[in-house]
Amino acid sequence: INDYKIAFESRQASVLGRREVLTGKAKFGIFGDGKEVPQVAMAKAFKNGDWRSGYYRDQTFAFATGISTIKQFFAQLYANPTDGADPFSGGRQMNCHFATKSINEDGSWNDLTQIKNCSSDISPTGGQMARLVGLAYASKLFRNNKELDYLKNFSVNGNEVAFGTIGNASTSEGVFFEAINAAGVLQIPMAISIWDDAYGISVPAKYQTTKEDISEVLKGFQRDAKQPGYEIFKVKGWDYPALCEVYEKAIAVCREEHVPVLIHVTELTQPQGHSTSGSHERYKSKDRLAWENEHDCILKMREWMLDSAVASEEEILEIEKNAKIFVRNAQKEAWNEFLDSIKPEQKKVVDLINGMVKHQPELAKIAAQLAATADAQRREVFTSARKAIRLSTKFPSAERDELLKWYKAQEVLNQERYNSKLHTDGKESPDQIEIINPVYDDQSKMVDGREVLNACFNENFARDQRLVAFGEDLGNIGDVNQGFAGLQAKYGELRITDTGIREMTIMGQGIGLAMRGLKPIAEIQYLDYLIFALNVLSDDLASLSYRTKGIQKAP
Template identity: 55%
Template sequence: MQTEEIQEQKLVKSDFKQEVIKDYKIAVTSRECSLLGRREVLTGKAKFGIFGDGKEIPQLAWARAFENGDFRSGYYRDQTFMMAIGELTIEQFFAGLYANTDIKEEPMSAGRQMGGHFATHSLNEDGSWKRLIDQKNSSADISPTAGQMPRLLGLAQASKVYRHNDLIPEDNGFSNKGNEVAWGGTIGNASTSEGHFWESFNAAGVLQVPMVISVWDDEYGISVHARHQTTKESISKIQAGFQRDHEDAGFEIMTVKGWDYVELVETYEKASKIAREEHVPVLIHVQELTQPQGHSTSGSHERYKNEERLEWERTYDCNVQFRKWLLDNDFATDDELSAIEKDIKKQVRDGKKAAWSAFINPIVQERDAVLPLLENVANQSADGVFIKPMIENLKSTKEPIRKEILETVRKTLRYTLKENSEAITALNQWLNSYSQEIQNKYSSHLYSESAQAATKIEAVVPKYNDDSEEVDARLIMRDNFDAIFASRPDTMIFGEDAGEIGDVNQGLEGMQEKYGELRVSDTGIREATILGQGIGLAMRGLRPIAEIQYLDYLSIVYK
């Protein structure tokens, strides 16, 4: 018996060792991507970069608690998390940085958003829903800080709806009895000053939804210290009044050091259990984090941090502390970790090269395809002496961009405006075809192009006869809502005064009494999160109606 127990302990330790070494490899990979990504921006291959260096270890702990069906609504520093859940490769990281317009190379947005805007696909190619409960999900990031918060509320509320709305079939593909957690609100400590953060935080406490917010705290917001950002320099201290107790519902508020791997894993496991089982929102204030390269490629943090702070950051860099913990606990030797780091550096360099080749080679081919047409025009034109240098300049450019190709073609055609030849006609035809092809790479799919697109639904024209009764418009609206709620159990409406009194204009008269508070509900005065609820609920397969009471109030929700 004792021998069996010892063998079991060795097996458990062996398995755990494999897991922590795997986490270390992901952390090192992510850091190398950040370091090399910055260089790509500074050398001009990419236009802007903002990376997740200094936040790797908390994101690994978060990924361990993240389950199929869960949703992320975060911000642009979450690359380690995306790598840890298997939704971001080295090549895809750099494809996003280069803005590759091929969705197969850059599956987050096909180059249409800033690098670091991480998303998973909820729809199949034909526009039908995937089974979201069978995959790990991420909603696309947006640039405005705290803009990710309102939709997080809706993503979390969906679990509550699925748990308590018995009319929705259990095998719906979107939820397993409401056991999914909406994670994110991953946000920098300084961005918690934004109004959307406070509005979403308060609404989550009111609604009691399974949401986990992670605040990455490195004491700065760009170059501005926390003392200029947050009262008491601590979001967890000033949110302490939201802490739940035996009398009042609220948040579970946790604090944890961002470089302590074990404490982080335990904290995220606990947060997951509370949110998932009890449907209680959780705030995790991750403290003592760093930004090894500063805020972004727009500047350097040496300009605003003193040497004492910089030395502290070098010591308490979460990757450095993780490495030290591995050595102190005999999970690996220094030589073994050094070998891992060397190998990963090569993997990242190779991945970067592959991503760049995938980005630049199609453009080089496009350039090479038009060069003969340009040369034909130049050889026949009276202004060939002016055109040929432009062609040579384009030809000698090793890494052209599409702008340079189009500039050369258009300038050539301007030189030959008063000339006619088959060569000029061929070049014009190429330009028209190329422009259309390239336009589609950057501006197609602005709206759904699937069979389910709203633009493809035929309008239902009202029919009247001599016996039609003239009634108040509110009654038509009310009866329409009634018909929708009766036929679609996944439909719900919420807004200011939408519930108990049936809307200020009585367009929902009697609807809450008939269909219940879960589906017809009042909200606080918080337009941004009303809209956010609608976005998040819809992303999880429901049919929400977000009611904004008056048109003027929409100005608050633009972000």
């Protein structure tokens, strides 16, 4: 009954969220309607210490796990930068982009074993897959390298599963196949769920996927008695009992045996279409729309509850009525708090401009327009202030000076609201490292640069057990340029490791490991090869501190 309540509340949040965008209160919205039931089933298997690396359809999962409240969901939709309103991004990301707090204000780590962890979402489709490999690979290192046992705040014997989610159309991305292959080779606890509603925006599966079925394409990855691989599951997205059973079984295998699993969730729908940018009635046939209405996962769960006598019609109606009230109240509270953070600024600017009217009567119109603006946004407040300052340039006065002073003070506040945390600061910041200059004398030897690097790597690997290095030709031969020569033999294959030719997931492996408290060295042989991973570096790593307002890092 509680799962149905969460699913129904999430659907109401989607419906109301879309309405808020279309009425102009928010700029853009993308929602998880039609994916609610599989997400509550998945949430049942998600434990403290586990990690999520998903995409922007996972709001129900966030509600079910406690990662987000519905009020926080709406605060992010409104881009509220007030501290605590949008705890995932501080108003910097669009809705359904979640994150949990990995680090404290001073840059120190939280105890990640005691929370349900969510790596910060990004918008590029498939972009979550590279990072997912690293999040899962960390569990393998924590389980198999006993020298890491002292890191009690990061893992409990490597029991953590990295949950990934992706839409069926995004499985066409190269990074998806690269990540799937890497996880199969590495044999890591990665559980990837594919939400399959048979479309990618307006483009149906026949243009997206061979055989129109990604799990059919990936059958060769299924493990058998002779060779490791994946456990692959296929389940209908509206079948609540089957979903619960599949997730319980799949995640148990993943967690206990460190075997990657793939759960292909089919026959899902998208009741409101792709996003607030358009309607799916434009590109879906009447038959398809009728089928989607009949197979809506919430409707199917409702039917199952009645048929199984889990709840009566009256009980379900009461749940639905209360859910609508609850979501509406959460939305109103989020909206009012957003406006309340701006109203004092609006009033202040109106008063300051009105104070200037005695010197310049034409400014009265600016003040009157701002005062009459219902639900004024901060942009409108600052536009009015700037306009008054500009038009009064030739009319100096104490009142103008006061407006200018207020404006400059607000610029400082806006720097913190919108432009802070470009880089991670705090006690573990690179800025805090003491610089030790090299010392040379007449007796200093001339050596190759690779020897300097090799000696440096050797000293650091001996000093810090968190260090791991991986890349193409890095392990056995010690890198094509010999920077790691002899180090795999000294420190073991777990710490100095060869990889396949897969630049995107080499970078992602590094990001995920770093987010879990390790110190990865992700090596790409040549600059030309690095370009293949540029999307991962720019879209994910470079923006991590900024887009989470400093609550996550990947050093």
